Structure formats: C-alpha cells, structure tokens
Amino acid sequence: MWTILAINSVTFGGLLFLLSAGFSLIFGLMRVPNLTHGSMFMLGGYIGGSLIATYHVPFWLAALLAAAAVAAFGGVIERFLLRRLAGSVLAQVLVTLGIAFIVSDFSLMVWGGDPLSVDAPRALAGGTRALGVFFPTYRIAVILIAVAIAAILWAMLDRTRLGAMIRAGVDDPEMARVVGIRVSRLFTIVFCLGAALAGFGGVMGAPILSVYPGLDFAMLPLALVVVILGGAGSLPGSLVGSIVIGFIYNFGLVMVPQLAYFILFLPMVLVLVLRPQGLFGRAAP
Amino acid sequence: MASEALTLDRVDAHYGDSHVLHGVSFALGEARLLGLLGRNGAGKTTCMNVIMGILRPRGGAITLFGRDISALATEDIAARGIALVPQGRRIFRSLSVHENLLVAARRPRAEGNHPPWGFETVYAAFPRLKERQRHVAAYLSGGEQQMLAIGRALMANPRVLLMDEPSEGLAPQIVAEVMATIRRLKAQGLSIVLVEQNPKLVFEIADDIVVLNSGRVVVSDTTAALRESGVDLHQHLGIY
Numbered sequence: 001m002w003t004i005l006a007i008n009s010v011t012f013g014g015l016l017f018l019l020s021a022g023f024s025l026i027f028g029l030m031r032v033p034n035l036t037h038g039s040m041f042m043l044g045g046y047i048g049g050s051l052i053a054t055y056h057v058p059f060w061l062a063a064l065l066a067a068a069a070v071a072a073f074g075g076v077i078e079r080f081l082l083r084r085l086a087g088s089v090l091a092q093v094l095v096t097l098g099i100a101f102i103v104s105d106f107s108l109m110v111w112g113g114d115p116l117s118v119d120a121p122r123a124l125a126g127g128t129r130a131l132g133v134f135f136p137t138y139r140i141a142v143i144l145i146a147v148a149i150a151a152i153l154w155a156m157l158d159r160t161r162l163g164a165m166i167r168a169g170v171d172d173p174e175m176a177r178v179v180g181i182r183v184s185r186l187f188t189i190v191f192c193l194g195a196a197l198a199g200f201g202g203v204m205g206a207p208i209l210s211v212y213p214g215l216d217f218a219m220l221p222l223a224l225v226v227v228i229l230g231g232a233g234s235l236p237g238s239l240v241g242s243i244v245i246g247f248i249y250n251f252g253l254v255m256v257p258q259l260a261y262f263i264l265f266l267p268m269v270l271v272l273v274l275r276p277q278g279l280f281g282r283a284a285p
Numbered sequence: 286m287a288s289e290a291l292t293l294d295r296v297d298a299h300y301g302d303s304h305v306l307h308g309v310s311f312a313l314g315e316a317r318l319l320g321l322l323g324r325n326g327a328g329k330t331t332c333m334n335v336i337m338g339i340l341r342p343r344g345g346a347i348t349l350f351g352r353d354i355s356a357l358a359t360e361d362i363a364a365r366g367i368a369l370v371p372q373g374r375r376i377f378r379s380l381s382v383h384e385n386l387l388v389a390a391r392r393p394r395a396e397g398n399h400p401p402w403g404f405e406t407v408y409a410a411f412p413r414l415k416e417r418q419r420h421v422a423a424y425l426s427g428g429e430q431q432m433l434a435i436g437r438a439l440m441a442n443p444r445v446l447l448m449d450e451p452s453e454g455l456a457p458q459i460v461a462e463v464m465a466t467i468r469r470l471k472a473q474g475l476s477i478v479l480v481e482q483n484p485k486l487v488f489e490i491a492d493d494i495v496v497l498n499s500g501r502v503v504v505s506d507t508t509a510a511l512r513e514s515g516v517d518l519h520q521h522l523g524i525y
C-alpha cells in the first residue's frame with residue numbers, strides 16, 4: 001500500500017514536472033504569470049485523447065500531435081496578446097485568466113461534461129510483480145519519460161549556446177538585447193516549448209487522471225505551488241518541487257483528506273516566508 | 286562624411302516627461318577615440334542608451350557609417366556593429382565566464398580592419414579570464430568583471446565600441462590596465478566612445494572631447510585644441 005502510494009506520488013510528480021517546467025521557465029524568463037498553463041494541460045489531454053479514442057491514432061503520435069497543437073496555440077497567445085502587454089503583470093494575469101475561462105467553456109462545448117477516459121498504450125498496459133510489489137508499467141514509463149525530458153531540458157538549458165542565451169535573457173533582458181540576443185524570439189520559443197510540455201503532459205496524464213471539465217483549474221494551482229517551492233526559472237527546482245508536491249498531494253489525500261489542500265499549500269507558505277526566491281531560485285541581486 | 290563612424294545629430298531624449306538630452310550632436314571619427322565627459326547626471330549614459338536603441342530619441346538622428354540607425358531595434362543595432370561596455374559592467378551573473386563570451390560572439394564582418402576577436406584572442410588579451418573561464422561570473426572581482434564586460438563586447442567584433450565609465454569603482458592599478466587595453470584597441474583601428482567623469486584620464490587618451498552639462502553639449506573639440514586653449518572644464522565637471 002505505501003509502495004503503491006509512493007509510485008503514484010512519483011508518477012504524479014512526473015506529470016507535475018511536465019506541467020510546471022514550462023510554467024517556471026516562462027515565469028522565470030519572461031516574468032509572465034501564464035495562467036493558461038492548466039488549460040494547455042487539459043487541451044493536450046482532450047486533443048490527444050480524442051485522437052486516440054475517436055480516430056485511433058497511435059498513443060505516442062497522438063501525444064506529439066497534441067503537443068504541437070498546444071504549442072501553436074501558445075505561440076498565438078504569446079505573439080498576438082502577451083507581446084502587447086509586456087511589463088504589465090496585472091494585464092497579463094487578467095488576459096491569461098480570461099483565456100483560461102474561454103478554453104474551459106470551449107472544451108465543455110466541444111467535449112461535453114463527461115470525463116474522457118484514455119487507455120494507456122497497449123504495450124505498456126499491465127505491470128510486473130517484483131519483491132511482492134505490483135509495478136504498473138505505464139506509471140513507471142511516465143516517470144522515466146519525465147526524467148528523460150528533465151535531462152534533455154537541463155542539457156539544452158545548461159550545455160548549449162541557445163540555453164546560455166536564454167539564461168542571459170533571464171539575468172538581464174536589456175543587456176542581452178544589447179549583445180545582440182533576440183530576446184523576444186527566445187521568449188516565443190520558450191513559451192511554445194512550455195505549452196508543448198504541458199500539452200504533452202496532459203496526454204501522458206490522461207490514462208491516469210482522465211480528462212474532465214475542471215482539470216485545467218485543478219492543475220494550475222499545483223503548477224503555481226511547484227514553482228513557488230522550487231523557484232521560478234529553475235529546472236532542478238521544478239523537478240524537486242514536483243516530486244515533493246506529488247508526495248504531499250497523494251499522501252495527503254489518503255491520510256488526511258479533509259486537510260489535503262491545507263498541507264499542500266503549507267510548504268508554499270513556509271517557503272514564501274523563509275526563502276521567497278524558492279528552494280533553488282536565486283535571490284534578486 | 287564616410288570617415289565618420291558614429292554621429293548624433295540634434296538628439297532629444299526623454300524619460301517619461303523629463304527631458305534629458307537637449308539637441309545633442311557629436312561625431313566619432315573612424316579609428317578615433319572620443320572622450321565623453323560630464324558630471325553625474327549630465328546625460329552620458331542616456332547617450333549610450335539612445336545609441337543602442339534602449340531609449341528611443343524623440344528627435345534627431347543617429348548614424349553609423351552614414352546609415353541612419355535611430356529607428357532600429359537594439360538587437361539590430363548590435364548586429365550592425367556597435368558594442369557597449371555598460372556602466373556597472375552588467376555581466377550575465379549566473380553564466381560562466383565562457384558563456385558570457387559565447388552568447389555575445391558574432392562573426393567578424395568583411396570590412397573589419399582589425400584582427401577578428403574570438404575566444405583565443407580575448408583570452409590572450411585577458412589571461413585572467415582564461416584561468417576563470419568555468420567560474421560563475423558573479424564571483425569574479427570587480428576588475429575581472431570589467432575585463433569580462435570588455436571581452437564580451439569585443440566578441441561581437443564591433444566597428445564601434447562604447448565604454449561607459451569603465452574605470453568606475455576600480456583600484457588605480459586596474460584602471461591603468463583597463464586604460465592600456467583601450468589604447469591597444471584604438472591602435473588596432475577600433476572607433477571608441479569613452480565615457481568618463483575624470484578629465485585627466487580622457488585628456489591622456491582621447492583624440493576628441495565632448496563635454497555634456499545637463500543634457501547639452503557645452504564643449505566639443507579635439508583634445509589638442511582644448512589643451513592648447515587651456516579651457517577650464519571644471520565649471521562643467523565639478524572638482525577634481
């Protein structure tokens with residue numbers, strides 16, 4: 001029972017990482033609190049889920065298509081709306097929140113009120129029993145994929161010129177432009193990448209969570225908590241924060257269901273009081 | 286006019302409602318060094334911001350080798366060949382020394398007349414940076430950070446180099462090192478604007494001198510002519 005709960009927690013942490021990595025990068029680099037991020041997750045789930053359930057597209061192809069569609073949607077939002085609101089946090093909050101509500105209504109219209117359940121790819125159905133514990137294959141795969149994506153993102157951000165340019169843009173956007181870095185193009189790339197990850201996460205999560213109206217606003221606060229815990233713009237922060245929140249959320253639901261939300265936000269409040277830049281974030285210079 | 290690398294022509298600049306530059310004009314000749322003097326708040330950094338397109342001028346024109354650049358975005362101005370060593374150095378603090386150079390690297394342009402800059406040449410010019418290439422830039426000393434800011438600007442292989450108070454806050458020995466570097470760059474044919482508050486440094490090194498006072502050009506002449514006429518700059522610069 002505890003091992004199952006632990007596996008579920010890590011799996012949920014992996015999904016949270018796919019969700020929050022993009023949120024964290026977007027907030028860290030662009031200072032945009034992108035409240036559509038939960039909607040991206042849900043849209044990915046709906047689009048991928050429909051492709052799989054209705055059109056019998058293979059699971060992984062559907063996941064990639066959904067990620068691409070959500071990335072394109074993110075690109076449109078960034079280029080045509082957020083770009084015009086640069087520097088105005090309140091306007092960004094209101095506009096992204098507005099879009100989140102629109103997506104929510106639109107999804108209800110298109111996909112209806114019933115949850116859309118999606119089967120895991122057949123190759124990953126079932127599980128293995130080892131040491132007296134049942135390991136569900138799909139959940140293990142989700143963990144491995146999340147770790148692989150974390151490693152790829154880290155390598156891209158930490159080991160390439162593009163990554164160094166993104167970090168330079170985080171450090172000092174004005175100076176980055178002075179040395180010739182096309183910061184606004186990088187912003188679009190990061191925004192689309194973040195949306196794609198969330199959309200991909202939505203498909204990955206569909207066999208576990210299913211896709212249902214309200215999934216967007218269930219996920220959004222979790223992304224916020226992870227980013228506040230881990231520190232905006234920090235990938236290791238997102239990874240650790242996701243797993244911590246995955247554990248707290250799952251164990252909380254089982255052990256003290258009445259207080260699940262309270263103990264979820266407690267670490268966030270503690271971090272805000274004791275270390276406002278987050279566990280892995282840097283203090284503003 | 287082809288011998289002029291950079292010109293400002295009656296440039297007016299504002300921060301919101303406050304009018305900071307009033308019809309500022311000056312010209313930097315090719316392969317020359319122009320010293321831009323003025324006390325704190327005179328508008329020197331604002332001139333840099335306007336040239337780099339960080340602040341849009343409300344009036345006037347800025348040209349680079351005869352081409353108007355006043356409407357270009359900052360990145361495009363950088364691509365045309367202007368590099369800035371900003372006041373306060375503003376290195377990318379979380380990047381390593383090597384990455385600071387990497388993100389600014391740009392292929393040398395065909396018409397460049399000095400040897401191209403790259404990692405090897407920058408590290409040869411600043412051996413201390415080479416020793417510390419893997420270090421996070423935030424942990425460099427002030428002098429090393431200034432070297433890095435200069436190296437970063439050179440990596441773009443600029444045609445015009447703007448340096449905003451590169452001696453600020455440095456020990457005298459490091460200031461001497463920075464000045465020697467600037468002399469070397471000038472000898473290689475780079476066109477340089479050197480912003481300074483200290484007229485002594487500028488008189489030693491500049492070909493031309495422009496003095497700003499409250500956002501207006503009050504003196505503009507060659508160093509030789511100013512030295513000869515013995516103009517008293519103190520009224521514009523405060524006491525040194």
Ligand SMILES: Nc1ncnc2c1ncn2[C@@H]1O[C@H](COP(=O)(O)OP(=O)(O)O)[C@@H](O)[C@H]1O
Nearest residue numbers: 300303305323324325326327328329330331332
């Ligand atoms: N970002 C800004 N917003 C408003 N006023 C500014 C800003 N930067 C500089 N100023 C004002 O513009 C004037 C010129 O400043 P600056 O160009 O930095 O002078 P200098 O570099 O010669 O010391 C000063 O009066 C300063 O207070």
Ligand SMILES: [Mg+2]
Nearest residue numbers: 329330331372
């Ligand atoms: Mg200044």
